[in-house]
Amino acid sequence: MSVISQGSGTISETAFATISSLAKAEAGLVLPHSKVTMVQSRLRTRLAATGIDTYEAYAKFVSAAEGSAERRLMISALTTNVSHFFRENHHFDILKKDALPELLRRAKSGKPVRIWSAGCSSGQEPYSIAMLILDATPELASLDTLILATDIDPKILEKAEVGQYSTQQITGIPEDMRKRYLKPGNSSDAHIVTPNVKRMVRFRELNLLHDWPMRTQFDVIFCRNVVIYFDTPTQDGLWPRFESALHPQGWFFLGHSERVSEQALPRFSSVGMTAYRPINASNATHA
Ligand SMILES: C[S@@+](CC[C@H](N)C(=O)[O-])C[C@H]1O[C@@H](n2cnc3c(N)ncnc32)[C@H](O)[C@@H]1O
Structure with missing residues (x-):
């Protein structure tokens, strides 16, 4: 052998x-x-x-x-679990400028706001979303707003739940937000996200290849730097499922080297780099 x-x-x-x-x-x-x-x-x-x-x-x-x-x-x-706070910051710009004001209107009219971080790894992505919401639209955080954060890897989810990061890992968080949304951790090099940030996020184990038990449609889906590890047929099997899981007026973000397939593309409008909305969503002309 x-x-x-x-x-x-x-x-x-x-x-x-x-x-x-x-x-x-x-x-x-x-x-x-x-x-x-x-x-x-x-x-x-x-x-x-x-x-x-x-x-x-x-x-x-x-x-x-x-x-x-x-x-x-x-x-x-x-699994490869590399992640950073506010990774691919242009998505957070779109979230702040375009999505959050619309989501606040929806939440104020009594509708739940649901955001999904699919392949959330050690939590930097969902916590970045939560920090941004608390910062840019605090009222949204007080309404019926939740971030579902899922990953296949039970060990990385345990770390994510703890929400403790080294000084090096928090560099992506703007200075003023660090002061507001981090507190000292269990060593001089450790920082823990504050309870109000954690409260917005629910971590769950979920294999994207299996059934998705969620019965809600998501206003925003982040699935970034996950499908890059899959082959094209596996990716192609996921696009219609993401489309069904996404609210008709929602936003869908992929990682910088990921694209929805040619086949699925006609049902999405590009609204920025690796940022999409369903084709008939209003305001889908941005960028
Ligand atoms: C590189 S990380 C991306 C983290 C974050 N989305 C980001 O962009 O910073 C990829 C994550 O996808 C998860 N993953 C890989 N295969 C998966 C699958 N079949 N179902 C769910 N998650 C999966 C891995 O466990 C890993 O935590």
Whole structure:
């Protein structure tokens, strides 16, 4: 059997093939051969945690029915969770200038306002949205407004719920907002988001490939830097689902290198870089 790389442990072609096809089937994650070193190093801690000696035996274990709990932890280890506060700030400009005033009108007329951060990772995205709402339209925060933040990775959701970040991680938050929406954490380098920010966000585990149990339509959906890890057929399966989950007057934001497919594009208007509204939404002429 050919061995792909050397180190404290090695992954065989067969083990890599089994793990990458499981990652695709379970989470939509595409792991081309170029990611073999990454996979090996990310799974090393899982081998140690399970006491399994070889990648071969680990691949066999996670493929079996009794390995289903470990399969979840394997996916958690394989996901890329990089995130920043106010990442791709142009989306927050659109949110502030165009969406929030309209959402405030809707909320004042008694309608609930629902925002979805799909693939929220460690929480920087939903907390940025909450901070912006509290800052720009505080009245909206006092009305029936909620941010649903979902991710496939249970471990990253635990971190997100805690909402504690290092000094380096909070650099994207404008200085004045840092003063208002962060308090000291459990070390001199730690900062925790304030309770009023946390109160606006509900974290839930959700695999985008599975059923979406939410029965509401969302006024705004952020799904940024998530579908980039999926192949085109998986992405194509998601566009109509996002379209159905989005309010006809809603906003939909993708990551900087993601685009809705040609097929789905006629049903969305572009309202900025990787920012969309359903085709018949009013004010859909921005940018
Ligand atoms: C790079 S982070 C993006 C975080 C944030 N949206 C941002 O742009 O900063 C990608 C996130 O997508 C999540 N993810 C990957 N596959 C997923 C799936 N099938 N369902 C739900 N979330 C998934 C990962 O766990 C990870 O936290």
